[in-house]
Amino acid sequence: MSKKIVLTGGGTAGHVTPNLALLPGLYARGFEVRYIGSKSGMEQELIENAGVPYDGISTGKFRRYLSFKNVTDVGRVLKGLSEAKKLLKEYQPDVVFSKGGFVSVPVVRAAKKLHIPVIIHESDMTPGLANKLCYSAASKVCCNFPETVELLPEGKAVLSGSPIRAELLSGSREAGLAFAGLSGEKPVLLMIGGSSGARRLNEVLREALPRLLPDFDVIHLCGKGNLSDTLGKTPGYRQYEYISEELKDLFAAADIVFSRAGANAICELLALRKPNLLVPLSKAVSRGDQILNARSFEKQGYSVVIEEEELNAEVLSEALHTLYKERDKYIRRMEESSEKNGVDTILSLIDELTKTS
16 A cells, blocks of 8 residues: 655745755655645645645635735635645545645645644744644644754644755756756856746846856846847847756856846755855835745855845846856855755655554
């Protein structure tokens, strides 16, 4: 009889890619894998493209501020709880692994009602509200940052690191340069903005191109709907909405990286030993978690950080030129890091809970 696991999490790519990183190890252990996400979430396409059966449930957002939607979303959450409970009864998984996001709350709470063990992974330095609502249902709560451990329930916290997709570590610089049509004569700057929040970075990078292109080739992952019609044929500049299979090769081709500071993204940069400049989402449009993530990496010597309010073309160009000149310093610090790829640790916890469930 095969072992069964349900994965959950959604809202951004950061709630999905760590789940994808676990798939090879789960399959190697003989697990039957299913995914529960939201009915209209971006996670569905990513999961189905990976060949994992997907079920969508109703979900609502939990807000820290007064809003009429808090009332209407209660009904969606309760409906989602009922739907999740029905699915879990049908699948009878041995364990649930949750990457967070509001869709995970009904799944985790339903798992508790059905006495199914749950592992939660918290990416950011300070736990998000959705994960906090699930602590009482969890057997273990994994995290990326040493600073996070003391914020988690005693006896449940595990400093696991972030699960890194194995394919990202197997890229080819030559293949990346060939895909982008670049010669490799200049150092390569890769800009990644994540699945949301990259518009300001896109604008400033493009404004800085006249300062950057004399010294760098630029590969720009700008996000869906953000391609520039006027810059498309600029020598040394390549823009893409989204890259999947070739991303590992573009990372391998990159000498330095310009990025937001989502936890999964920066942990991938650390694993790849890529010197990086981070511009975290500001508190005006977020709860400030990216700022804390970035400052932790800056303190450890892995990253250069610029606040979004300070960002302009001149500042960006100067910072990127300096980062490239000092790249060896950052690579050495990252090579000295004790940060782990979370895949092995999380798979071990899954094995442990499966044996005891």
